[in-house]
Amino acid sequence: MPITPTQKIWMDGELVDWADAKIHVLSHTLHYGSGVFEGIRAYPTAQGLAVFRLDDHIRRLMASAHIMMIDVPYSVEQLIGATAEVARVNGLQDGCYLRPLVYLGYGEMGLNPLPAPVHVSIATWPWGTYLGEEALERGVSVKISSWRRHDPNAAPTAAKSVGMYVNSSLAKVEALKGGYDEAVLLASDGRVSECTGENIFIVRDGVLLTPPSSDAGTLDGITQDTVETLARDMGVEVRHEALIRTDLYLADEAFLTGTAAELTPIRAVDDRTVGAGTPGPVTAELQRLYFSTVRGELDRYKDWLHLVD
Numbered sequence: 001m002p003i004t005p006t007q008k009i010w011m012d013g014e015l016v017d018w019a020d021a022k023i024h025v026l027s028h029t030l031h032y033g034s035g036v037f038e039g040i041r042a043y044p045t046a047q048g049l050a051v052f053r054l055d056d057h058i059r060r061l062m063a064s065a066h067i068m069m070i071d072v073p074y075s076v077e078q079l080i081g082a083t084a085e086v087a088r089v090n091g092l093q094d095g096c097y098l099r100p101l102v103y104l105g106y107g108e109m110g111l112n113p114l115p116a117p118v119h120v121s122i123a124t125w126p127w128g129t130y131l132g133e134e135a136l137e138r139g140v141s142v143k144i145s146s147w148r149r150h151d152p153n154a155a156p157t158a159a160k161s162v163g164m165y166v167n168s169s170l171a172k173v174e175a176l177k178g179g180y181d182e183a184v185l186l187a188s189d190g191r192v193s194e195c196t197g198e199n200i201f202i203v204r205d206g207v208l209l210t211p212p213s214s215d216a217g218t219l220d221g222i223t224q225d226t227v228e229t230l231a232r233d234m235g236v237e238v239r240h241e242a243l244i245r246t247d248l249y250l251a252d253e254a255f256l257t258g259t260a261a262e263l264t265p266i267r268a269v270d271d272r273t274v275g276a277g278t279p280g281p282v283t284a285e286l287q288r289l290y291f292s293t294v295r296g297e298l299d300r301y302k303d304w305l306h307l308v309d
């Protein structure tokens with residue numbers, strides 16, 4: 001997806017012009033994948049632009065850095081303020097995607113990241129529906145990947161770290177080349193884990209099921225948590241339960257969740273239609289509630305919004 005340049009990018013406390021946001025080619029992260037990052041969205045609301053669950057995203061960024069033993073030279077409060085400032089100064093009132101990145105810079109080489117200088121950048125750009133407008137309405141077709149998700153004892157799946165995404169990219173390319181929209185990765189024990197940048201849910205007999213992060217090696221998704229809250233509040237039982245691939249084939253409904261992909265129905269898994277092949281009632285209602293929540297239309301969930309104006 002081509003990126004549309006915006007005006008300013010926050011780099012180590014300064015707002016720099018988009019075209020000047022450059023780093024040295026010998027930056028550590030570029031060679032060894034040693035950074036951590038976040039993906040956040042801001043949506044238009046009646047009160048103006050609001051970043052969704054900003055605190056939770058910055059806290060997860062810090063948790064990722066902690067796992068990777070990176071000392072971030074800013075506090076949670078400073079990064080919340082800086083992210084909101086980036087959203088504000090770029091004036092993308094129709095909504096935007098925000099990308100804080102903690103990266104290791106120039107000055108050290110070799111696999112030990114600890115002596116490398118730590119930098120933070122926060123960029124934003126308008127990013128429409130990640131998997132396409134049609135995907136939101138009609139659902140996507142997914143394929144079980146031949147690539148397994150990282151074993152958490154080989155690479156920490158709880159950290160949103162730069163290098164981890166080699167695994168997701170391989171699975172994404174394989175799925176796209178095969179004519180599918182997205183990949184589902186299995187954990188090393190063969191249980192369902194997650195998609196390349198999204199968590200996965202199924203609905204079976206009215207119960208909402210998603211793999212437990214601890215043994216499926218998934219990222220604890222903030223959208224996943226949001227959707228679980230919305231489901232419980234509408235009286236739907238939610239369980240974290242190990243799933244195998246045929247659970248996906250036989251599900252009544254299935255969907256994926258992520259900040260970029262939002263809540264996207266799954267219409268087929270490995271060429272097998274899920275349910276009726278169109279978004280089911282629980283999926284459709286949760287999707288409606290999700291968009292109402294992020295756009296500030298539901299008072300009950302207003303605490304999740306961080307207004308930037």
Ligand code: PMP
Nearest residue numbers: 197198199219221222223258259
């Ligand atoms: N899993 C992976 C591997 C991801 O990269 C993402 C996107 N951050 C998710 C799940 C979904 O997380 P969230 O809902 O917090 O965006």
